[in-house]
Amino acid sequence: MKILLLEDDPLLSKILSKHLSLSYELSSVYDGDSALEILEEQKFDLLILDSNVPGITGLELIKELRAYNDTTPIIMITAYQDTLHLKKAFTHGCNDYIKKPFELDELDMRIANITRTFNIEQNQLIKISEEVLFDALNNQITKEEKIFSLAKKEAELLNYLVINRTRTVSKEELTQNLWTYETMPSDATLRVYIRNLRAMIGKDSIETIRGMGYRLVS
Numbered sequence: 137m138k139i140l141l142l143e144d145d146p147l148l149s150k151i152l153s154k155h156l157s158l159s160y161e162l163s164s165v166y167d168g169d170s171a172l173e174i175l176e177e178q179k180f181d182l183l184i185l186d187s188n189v190p191g192i193t194g195l196e197l198i199k200e201l202r203a204y205n206d207t208t209p210i211i212m213i214t215a216y217q218d219t220l221h222l223k224k225a226f227t228h229g230c231n232d233y234i235k236k237p238f239e240l241d242e243l244d245m246r247i248a249n250i251t252r253t254f255n256i257e258q259n260q261l262i263k264i265s266e267e268v269l270f271d272a273l274n275n276q277i278t279k280e281e282k283i284f285s286l287a288k289k290e291a292e293l294l295n296y297l298v299i300n301r302t303r304t305v306s307k308e309e310l311t312q313n314l315w316t317y318e319t320m321p322s323d324a325t326l327r328v329y330i331r332n333l334r335a336m337i338g339k340d341s342i343e344t345i346r347g348m349g350y351r352l353v354s
Contacts, residue, residue, distance in 0.1 A: 137160050137251065137256055138161045138163070138179070138181050138182075139181065139182045139184060140163050140165070140171065140183050140184070141164045142167075142183070142185040143184075143189070143213065144166045144186060144190055149166065151240075152164075155302070159262055159299060159301070163180070166190070167191040168190065168191040168192030168194065168196065171183075171192075172200070175201070179208075180208055182208065182209050182210075182247065182250055183209070183211070184211045184213060185198065185212055185230075187212055187215075187216065187221065188216075194214075195212075195221075195225060198210055198212070198228040199228045199229070202229035209231045209250045209253075210229070211234060211243075211247070211250065212232070212234070213236065214235060216235075231250060231253075240302045241303040244301075244303075262295075264298070264352070265341065268341070270294060270295075270337075272291065272298075275288065277337055279337065284336045286333075287332075290332055290333055293330075294352075296314060297350065297351075301351075304351040305349050305351065306348060307326055307350075309349070310326065310349070310350070340353060
Protein backbone atom coordinates (compact mmCIF):
# COMPACT_ATOMS: atom_id res chain seq x y z
CA MET A 137 0.00 0.00 0.00
CA LYS A 138 1.30 3.44 -0.98
CA ILE A 139 0.91 6.21 1.58
CA LEU A 140 1.60 9.94 1.29
CA LEU A 141 2.42 11.63 4.60
CA LEU A 142 2.11 15.43 4.90
CA GLU A 143 3.55 16.60 8.23
CA ASP A 144 5.57 19.77 8.76
CA ASP A 145 6.85 18.98 12.28
CA PRO A 146 10.36 17.56 11.56
CA LEU A 147 10.47 15.33 14.65
CA LEU A 148 6.96 13.92 14.24
CA SER A 149 7.51 13.45 10.52
CA LYS A 150 10.69 11.49 11.24
CA ILE A 151 8.96 9.28 13.81
CA LEU A 152 5.95 8.60 11.59
CA SER A 153 8.09 8.01 8.49
CA LYS A 154 10.30 5.50 10.28
CA HIS A 155 7.27 3.68 11.64
CA LEU A 156 5.17 3.63 8.47
CA SER A 157 8.11 2.64 6.25
CA LEU A 158 8.29 -0.68 8.12
CA SER A 159 4.98 -1.78 6.61
CA TYR A 160 4.15 0.49 3.68
CA GLU A 161 5.59 2.21 0.62
CA LEU A 162 5.84 5.75 1.95
CA SER A 163 6.40 9.21 0.49
CA SER A 164 6.79 12.10 2.92
CA VAL A 165 6.50 15.87 2.37
CA TYR A 166 6.54 18.91 4.67
CA ASP A 167 4.23 21.42 2.96
CA GLY A 168 0.94 21.40 1.11
CA ASP A 169 2.33 22.62 -2.20
CA SER A 170 4.78 19.71 -2.32
CA ALA A 171 1.94 17.32 -1.49
CA LEU A 172 -0.18 18.69 -4.34
CA GLU A 173 2.77 18.43 -6.72
CA ILE A 174 3.48 14.78 -5.91
CA LEU A 175 -0.24 13.95 -6.09
CA GLU A 176 -0.30 15.25 -9.66
CA GLU A 177 2.43 12.74 -10.54
CA GLN A 178 1.64 9.68 -8.45
CA LYS A 179 -1.33 7.63 -7.27
CA PHE A 180 -1.58 6.72 -3.57
CA ASP A 181 -3.80 4.31 -1.64
CA LEU A 182 -3.99 6.51 1.47
CA LEU A 183 -3.19 10.12 2.38
CA ILE A 184 -2.25 11.15 5.93
CA LEU A 185 -2.42 14.94 6.05
CA ASP A 186 -1.67 17.42 8.81
CA SER A 187 -4.37 20.10 8.81
CA ASN A 188 -2.08 23.09 9.44
CA VAL A 189 1.04 23.14 7.24
CA PRO A 190 2.92 25.76 5.16
CA GLY A 191 1.49 26.59 1.75
CA ILE A 192 -1.88 25.06 0.96
CA THR A 193 -3.22 23.62 4.21
CA GLY A 194 -4.31 20.05 4.71
CA LEU A 195 -7.96 21.14 4.84
CA GLU A 196 -7.60 23.12 1.61
CA LEU A 197 -5.83 20.19 -0.03
CA ILE A 198 -8.69 17.84 0.85
CA LYS A 199 -11.22 20.31 -0.55
CA GLU A 200 -9.28 20.64 -3.80
CA LEU A 201 -8.81 16.89 -4.23
CA ARG A 202 -12.48 16.17 -3.66
CA ALA A 203 -13.44 18.94 -6.11
CA TYR A 204 -11.58 16.97 -8.77
CA ASN A 205 -13.35 13.74 -7.73
CA ASP A 206 -10.24 12.26 -6.14
CA THR A 207 -11.66 9.63 -3.74
CA THR A 208 -8.36 8.53 -2.17
CA PRO A 209 -8.99 7.78 1.54
CA ILE A 210 -7.66 10.51 3.84
CA ILE A 211 -6.75 10.54 7.52
CA MET A 212 -6.45 14.07 8.92
CA ILE A 213 -3.91 14.85 11.66
CA THR A 214 -4.49 17.94 13.76
CA ALA A 215 -3.43 19.68 16.96
CA TYR A 216 -6.82 21.41 17.18
CA GLN A 217 -9.09 20.05 19.89
CA ASP A 218 -12.34 21.84 19.00
CA THR A 219 -15.20 20.26 17.08
CA LEU A 220 -15.28 23.09 14.52
CA HIS A 221 -12.14 21.79 12.78
CA LEU A 222 -13.47 18.24 13.07
CA LYS A 223 -16.66 19.30 11.30
CA LYS A 224 -14.71 21.15 8.59
CA ALA A 225 -12.48 18.13 7.96
CA PHE A 226 -15.40 15.77 7.44
CA THR A 227 -17.35 18.36 5.45
CA HIS A 228 -14.39 18.75 3.08
CA GLY A 229 -14.16 14.98 2.66
CA CYS A 230 -11.67 13.38 5.05
CA ASN A 231 -12.44 9.79 6.07
CA ASP A 232 -10.89 9.72 9.54
CA TYR A 233 -9.42 12.17 12.03
CA ILE A 234 -6.70 11.81 14.65
CA LYS A 235 -5.75 14.41 17.26
CA LYS A 236 -2.25 15.14 18.51
CA PRO A 237 -0.72 13.79 20.61
CA PHE A 238 -1.45 10.19 19.61
CA GLU A 239 0.15 6.78 20.00
CA LEU A 240 1.52 4.95 16.97
CA ASP A 241 -0.75 1.99 17.64
CA GLU A 242 -3.79 4.29 17.37
CA LEU A 243 -2.62 5.37 13.92
CA ASP A 244 -2.04 1.71 13.01
CA MET A 245 -5.60 0.84 13.98
CA ARG A 246 -7.02 3.70 11.96
CA ILE A 247 -4.97 2.67 8.91
CA ALA A 248 -6.12 -0.94 9.35
CA ASN A 249 -9.73 0.24 9.47
CA ILE A 250 -9.30 2.32 6.30
CA THR A 251 -7.66 -0.67 4.61
CA ARG A 252 -10.64 -2.90 5.44
CA THR A 253 -13.29 -0.27 4.66
CA PHE A 254 -11.88 0.57 1.22
CA ASN A 255 -10.64 -2.95 0.47
CA ILE A 256 -7.12 -1.70 -0.23
CA GLU A 257 -4.81 -4.43 -1.43
CA GLN A 258 -1.59 -4.89 0.51
CA ASN A 259 0.38 -5.27 -2.72
CA GLN A 260 3.88 -4.45 -1.55
CA LEU A 261 6.66 -6.56 -0.14
CA ILE A 262 6.79 -6.07 3.60
CA LYS A 263 10.14 -6.40 5.30
CA ILE A 264 9.72 -8.68 8.33
CA SER A 265 13.45 -8.83 9.04
CA GLU A 266 16.74 -8.54 7.17
CA GLU A 267 16.26 -12.04 5.77
CA VAL A 268 12.47 -12.25 5.42
CA LEU A 269 10.04 -10.52 3.03
CA PHE A 270 6.26 -10.92 3.15
CA ASP A 271 4.21 -10.62 -0.04
CA ALA A 272 0.77 -9.86 1.42
CA LEU A 273 -0.96 -9.89 -1.98
CA ASN A 274 0.24 -13.33 -3.03
CA ASN A 275 0.43 -14.87 0.47
CA GLN A 276 4.12 -15.70 0.20
CA ILE A 277 7.22 -15.50 2.34
CA THR A 278 10.69 -15.11 0.82
CA LYS A 279 13.53 -16.19 3.08
CA GLU A 280 17.12 -16.76 1.96
CA GLU A 281 15.96 -16.89 -1.68
CA LYS A 282 13.39 -19.58 -0.88
CA ILE A 283 9.66 -18.95 -1.34
CA PHE A 284 7.09 -20.32 1.09
CA SER A 285 3.35 -20.24 0.40
CA LEU A 286 1.06 -19.29 3.27
CA ALA A 287 -2.45 -20.54 3.87
CA LYS A 288 -5.03 -17.73 3.67
CA LYS A 289 -5.50 -17.48 7.45
CA GLU A 290 -1.74 -17.64 8.05
CA ALA A 291 -1.28 -14.68 5.71
CA GLU A 292 -4.13 -12.73 7.33
CA LEU A 293 -2.70 -13.42 10.77
CA LEU A 294 0.80 -12.32 9.78
CA ASN A 295 -0.54 -9.21 8.06
CA TYR A 296 -2.48 -8.23 11.19
CA LEU A 297 0.64 -8.63 13.33
CA VAL A 298 2.60 -6.54 10.81
CA ILE A 299 0.06 -3.71 10.89
CA ASN A 300 0.10 -3.76 14.70
CA ARG A 301 3.79 -4.50 15.13
CA THR A 302 4.31 -1.76 17.74
CA ARG A 303 2.12 -3.50 20.31
CA THR A 304 1.06 -6.84 21.77
CA VAL A 305 -2.09 -8.24 20.16
CA SER A 306 -4.33 -10.40 22.33
CA LYS A 307 -5.69 -13.76 21.23
CA GLU A 308 -9.20 -12.36 21.56
CA GLU A 309 -8.41 -9.44 19.23
CA LEU A 310 -6.92 -11.76 16.62
CA THR A 311 -9.85 -14.18 16.61
CA GLN A 312 -12.50 -11.44 16.65
CA ASN A 313 -10.92 -9.57 13.73
CA LEU A 314 -9.84 -12.49 11.54
CA TRP A 315 -12.62 -15.04 12.05
CA THR A 316 -16.40 -14.99 12.17
CA TYR A 317 -18.19 -16.11 15.32
CA GLU A 318 -19.13 -19.42 13.68
CA THR A 319 -15.55 -20.21 12.59
CA MET A 320 -13.66 -18.84 15.60
CA PRO A 321 -10.66 -21.14 16.30
CA SER A 322 -9.68 -22.69 19.61
CA ASP A 323 -6.56 -21.52 21.46
CA ALA A 324 -4.84 -24.70 20.31
CA THR A 325 -5.64 -23.98 16.65
CA LEU A 326 -4.38 -20.41 16.98
CA ARG A 327 -1.13 -21.73 18.47
CA VAL A 328 -0.75 -24.01 15.44
CA TYR A 329 -1.02 -21.00 13.10
CA ILE A 330 1.59 -19.13 15.14
CA ARG A 331 3.87 -22.17 15.16
CA ASN A 332 3.57 -22.53 11.37
CA LEU A 333 4.47 -18.85 10.88
CA ARG A 334 7.47 -19.13 13.19
CA ALA A 335 8.69 -22.13 11.21
CA MET A 336 8.74 -19.99 8.06
CA ILE A 337 9.89 -16.57 9.29
CA GLY A 338 11.98 -17.55 12.32
CA LYS A 339 11.21 -19.05 15.71
CA ASP A 340 11.98 -15.78 17.52
CA SER A 341 10.07 -13.56 15.09
CA ILE A 342 6.75 -13.76 16.94
CA GLU A 343 7.00 -13.29 20.68
CA THR A 344 4.47 -14.79 23.07
CA ILE A 345 3.67 -12.36 25.89
CA ARG A 346 2.32 -14.59 28.66
CA GLY A 347 -1.22 -13.72 29.61
CA MET A 348 -1.45 -11.00 26.96
CA GLY A 349 -0.96 -12.33 23.40
CA TYR A 350 1.54 -12.08 20.57
CA ARG A 351 3.89 -9.45 19.21
CA LEU A 352 5.86 -9.36 15.96
CA VAL A 353 9.52 -8.72 16.75
CA SER A 354 10.94 -6.08 14.41
